[in-house]
Amino acid sequence: MKKKAIEAAAERLKGVVNHTPLQYSPRLSEKYHAEIYLKREDLQVVRSYKLRGAFNKISVLAEADRRKGIVCASAGNHAQGVAYSCKKLGIKGMIFMPGPTPKQKIDQTEMFGDGYVEIILIGDTFDDCQQAALAYAAEKHSPFIPPFDDEAIIEGQGTVGAEVLEDLPDTDLVIMPIGGGGLASGTGYYLRHSKADIRLFGVEPAGAASMKAALEHGGPVTLSNIDRFVDGAAVKRVGDLTYKYCSSLLDDVRPIPEGKICSTILELYNKDAIVAEPAGALSVAALDFYQEEIKGRKVVCVVSGGNNDIDRMSEIKELSLLYEGLKHYFIVRFPQRPGALRLFVNEVLGPHDDITRFEFIKKTQRERGPALVGIELRQASDYGALIQRMRQHRFDFKEVNRDQTLFEYLI
Secondary structure (H helix, E strand, C coil): CCHHHHHHHHHHHCCCCCCCCEEECHHHHHHHCCEEEEEEHHHCCCCECHHHHHHHHHHCCCHHHHHCCEEEECCCHHHHHHHHHHHHHCCCEEEEECCCCCHHHHHHHHHHHCCCEEEEECCCCHHHHHHHHHHHHHHHCCCECCCCCCHHHHHHHCHHHHHHHHHCCCCCEEEEECCCCHHHHHHHHHHHHHCCCCEEEEEEEHHHCHHHHHHHHCCCCCCCCCCCCCCCCCCCCCCHHHHHHHHHHCCEEEEECHHHHHHHHHHHHHHHCCCCCHHHHHHHHHHHHHHHHHCCCEEEEEECECCCCHHHHHHHHHHHHHHCCCEEEEEEECCCCCCHHHHHHHHHCCCCCEEEEEEEEECCCCCEEEEEEEEECCCHHHHHHHHHHHHHCCCEEEEHHHCHHHHHHHC
16 A cells, blocks of 8 residues: 555545544643544445545446446445445445444435445354355456455545544544554554654554454454444454554554443533444543543544444443443342341432442342342442441342352343
């Protein structure tokens, strides 16, 4: 890849993609003692940067290949980029998506395709879905449009970097989310070859840290299990090509806890009126983990997408509360004496503690078993006092949050 290839991609994309805003954030800048700018790819035509790579790749296909119809696999945003490109170029597309893909992303893909695409839901993860798509493309002799591990895709994503330097030439540091690594590869390449001293950080969800694993192993590895919550970046294995670029371009790669990502989604929405999907909030969530490195610098966080399903907000809030230490679950064996529950409510709970879940675990028809109790605190520091009061009043309890197997089973 050459810098000129990314500049050529930018020419192809003129009139197709938005030159998205590079927005200064007074709130984040004050909090982190730096100049923080948000590259608002959530305001892109399909609400993510993925259109850049998809359109660039399809544009360079031979006309004979386009007429066969194209095939892609995607957890959502790449699918929307491909769908929009199919409609724009007037070609047919078969889009394979994992079964758990949020309905909002499926509906958006259909809308952007506007009759030019057919969607097939298959597999539990992106990797399962991609295997099915590749098999179909081989059977039909149709071009496959990969989501990240392809030069033309990477060159299209690199146009994000070109826009960043056009708007803020003296950028010191850029934080980019990593799923398969296409955005970090293309944007990182353009930035590094335009400004040699720029610092480049890649961040990925802790539950699907496939790039970190690849760097530690010395090459791409397939993770046996991943947390699919950050669906736009939950990839079991990064690409061979993207690994090559990221390993040579990035100064650091760091996994970010899913709960922290959720807290950031809520902050961006409540304080900045920005709707970011989990993968889109990754770079901003990472600021807490890079406080010393970013201090006094001009920092760009790429907000990679805004395709967040409103139906997921209760789950996002729950994960945020758990991460912040504000939500705790207990199995409580109430003493077999009158008024035990009243005692728990009046004496054990603090003045600002709130029971958010209460259900007895049935033991027999006559006898109740222990209760599953969810408690929300106003501040994390209230937890120690709550535990002390339960012990003081001789309640037999088990902290579910501290037992991962039990937590996953019950919660």
